[in-house]
Amino acid sequence: MNYKNYLRWNKLPHIWCPGCGHGIVLGAFLRAVAQRELNKDDVAVVSGIGCSSRAAGYVDFNTLHTAHGRAIPFATGIKLSRPDMKVIVLTGDGDATAIGGNHFIHAARRNLDLTVIVFNNNIYGMTSGQFSPMTPHINFATTAPHGNFDYPFDLVELAKGAGATYVARGAAAYPRQLEKAIGQGLDHEGFSVIEAMSQCPTYYGRKNKMGTAEQMLKWQKENATVSSNPGEKIPLGVFVQVERPEYTKLTGQFIDSVSGGK
Amino acid sequence: MAKQLVQGNEACVEAAIAAGVSFFAGYPITPSTEIAEKMAEKLPAKGKVFIQMEDEIASMAAIIGASLTGAKSMTATSGPGFSLMQENIGYAAMTEVPVVVVNVQRGGPSTGTPTLPSQGDMMQARWGTHGDHPVIALAPSSVQETYDLTFEAFNLSEKYMVPVVLLMDEIVGHMREGIELYKPEKIIDRRKPVQSPEEYLPYQTDDSLIPALAPFGQGYRYHVTGLIHDETGFPSNSPKVIEGLVERINKKIDKHADEIITYNSFDVDDADVVLLAYGSPVRSARQVQQAARQEGLKVGLVQMITVWPFPHKVLSQLYRQTEATFIVPELSLGQLADELSKSVPREKILRVNRNDGSLITPAQLDAVVREAVR
Secondary structure, eight states: OOOOBBBBGGGGGGGGOTOSHHHHHHHHHHHHHHHHTGGGEEEEEEEOOOOOOGGGGGBSSSEESTTOHHHHHHHHHHHHOOSSSSEEEEEEHHHIIIHHHHHHHHHHHHHHOEEEEEEOOOOBBTTTTOOOSSOOOOOOTTTTTTOOSSSSOHHHHHHHHTTTEEEEEEETHHHHHHHHHHHHHSSSOOOOOEEEEOOOIIIIEEEEETSSSHHHHHHHHHHEEEEETTTEEEEEEEEEEEOOHHHHHHHHHHHHHHTTTO | OOOOOEEHHHHHHHHHHTTOOOEEEOOTTTTTHHHHHHHHHHGGTTEEEEEEEHHHHHHHHHHHHHHHTTTOOEEEEOOOHHHHHHHHHHHHHHHHHOEEEEEEEESSSTTTTTEEEEEEEEEHHSSSSSOOOEEEOOOOOOOOHHHHHHHHHHHHHHTTSSSSEEEEEEEHHOOEEEEEEOOOOOOOOOOOOOOOOTTTOOOOTTTTTOOOOOOTTTSOOOOSSSBBBOSSSBBBBHHHHHHHHHHHHHHHHHHHHHOOOOOEEOOTTTSSEEEEOTTTTTHHHHHHHHHHHHTTTEEEEEEEEEESOOOHHHHHHHHHOOOOOOEEEESSSSHHHHTTTTTGGGGEEEEOOSSSSSSSHHHHHHHHHHHHHO
């Protein structure tokens, strides 16, 4: 199926700034969905608050745009009530790792079958450029005018440590690799995390003198790599892909054993 | 029907199960914990889902998510957890997703007195979340009423597509009484859309002002957001849409207030003094009121079952009819008395407040009643 069939065309144009990487991430996601020919009625897309989370409004599924940081627990309620549905969370670096950090680690711990795509633009874009837990050390932001002395999370390591059974990182500069990483996450049964590096020329890029969107994508190309020997570069690829009993399956088995299959 | 000795929190669980709850998410907190414990024990055996979430914010989010798939969903908590739930109670009010939130009140502010009763959350139940929003809150004064009102909470939430708070207190939650665990006569399920998926507008309403939200995953693909939205469910900044939505979600409850509001009144028609109470103070109030009547004193009692929407119409009518003095016993510094002062002049309201973790005793109340009738 053509990925364009999954868009709500009457809700476009989107609100993202010129040069924003989120459209590339959304495109990679929808192409992965299209390859799998997912039935729109059987998919729920849940998002939180922020630039990334507006994506839920543009895709033609059962869509839920929730409160800041809370997409994962809302998605948990949907998935547990309808384990047959494919439940996908679209979130951002601030949404998933700051205000929603607690929910993120607990859903990973449970190994609930959610596919979580974290649009990482290293900044709070919707509120115009404050630093997030994924803004690099000594980068600039409107709330870090002298440089950010917080240390950032490495989302891949965080997801691994919390027990996610599929963890990958992709980048807008490598859209095919990103599409593949998301696709494998959709296929995986269990808590799947895909960090999608995305460029924000309007705030993060401007505050850190990274130039145009094109220059920011070039920066990604030069500083991130799909190589298995990344050296000092940001590694892209699949870092965790393990089998562990999935939460709704366990819940179902538990209910069957307690209720005698009633 | 034979009576059984049941704890208030257990009665809430039994009624929820009889009402058809199929999803419970919660987080442990005194004095509501028995509700989560019993749910964990009983729901899986009925083929239903119990999940202990990482906090109350997540619990509230999870029950809204589950309800969107059509599941009758519930959580239970107490003051500090209720504070954390406010964010998503607002979300449920805004998106019109039915859920039941049980708050077994304990003393506050903050961690306060975990094991002692209070009625300090009356205003939080109404105004705890930001913005002009609707809510329904019901308050039992006994274990039997806890059973009865838990059904009612589900029915009202499904009928009006609104979060309903069951405002218990530690006394009612932990007390054991003999009650009838009957099967409910009337179970209300939310309306189903009459349109085809192609014609469907999730927030289009008829004269009832109540939308018919299709369960997720049944062919009606639509968008739900906590942003101001139009009939399609998508965000809008149009002044007309903003005004229309906020008015409608509030009017949806105001318009049906007479149907929603229930109360019990005892000997009020000729009363010189009217006691007004809800929750556990009703017990002392009823005893004092009955004893006073036996002595020939013209004392009546109004027991509020519905706390929100507040029965202003009923109480202002009663005041105009009787010109009685109102005595308001409550386990707070005056949240109920202050609200009453919108319909009864302040100088006609006598406050009996207790916030030391103890009950209002009949003796304490009796002294005030005698002073008032003299």
